[in-house]
């Protein structure tokens with residue numbers, strides 16, 4: 236058994252963030268597919284791992300740690316792998332600020348608009364419009380804050396970039412045009428150039444897989 240097990244579902248954006256972090260840090264892990272359609276995430280065995288009944292969940296068998304919430308999992312893996320952690324406490328806290336920011340209008344807007352376009356959810360028209368406005372407003376803010384910067388925090392990639400990329404990368408499935416957001420597009424290309432990078436469609440297996 237590998238040290239880590241990631242429990243998730245391949246179309247899940249939050250699971251993708253963790254899958255991407257594991258790949259970029261070249262961290263061996265087992266992958267457990269959670270069948271959300273069959274309600275596996277609300278079964279007692281899964282609720283014992285995550286009280287919220289959601290994916291992703293990361294288990295660290297070596298340290299007997301079991302975590303939910305994608306941003307917290309990235310934070311944990313930054314410490315355990317020593318990668319994408321920021322160079323000091325101040326950078327780490329800035330990365331955490333970005334992660335909390337990402338969980339707001341960006342995630343709500345992009346993930347919900349994507350869910351609507353892919354037919355996962357239905358929303359009343361005015362709610363769909365508000366979701367799209369959330370996404371566009373957050374992308375505009377992100378674009379402005381990226382002006383003159385290569386990375387969100389400091390001089391290199393951190394968990395902030397992985398986290399926010401794991402949301403922004405679903406804009407294409409959400410049919411949100413990134414053309415007006417040139418700084419966002421250039422920053423996304425930088426993330427895509429990182430060694431080991433895989434996009435949302437190719438990162439996560441569609442079934443459970445043991446580490447090689």
Ligand SMILES: N[C@@H](CCC(=O)N[C@@H](CS)C(=O)NCC(=O)O)C(=O)O
Nearest residue numbers: 247248249288289290291304305306
């Ligand atoms: N804030 C959580 C969100 C996780 C989340 O929304 N997971 C979805 C799949 S993308 C889920 O498990 N949904 C099932 C449910 O909420 O019942 C994170 O970042 O990990």
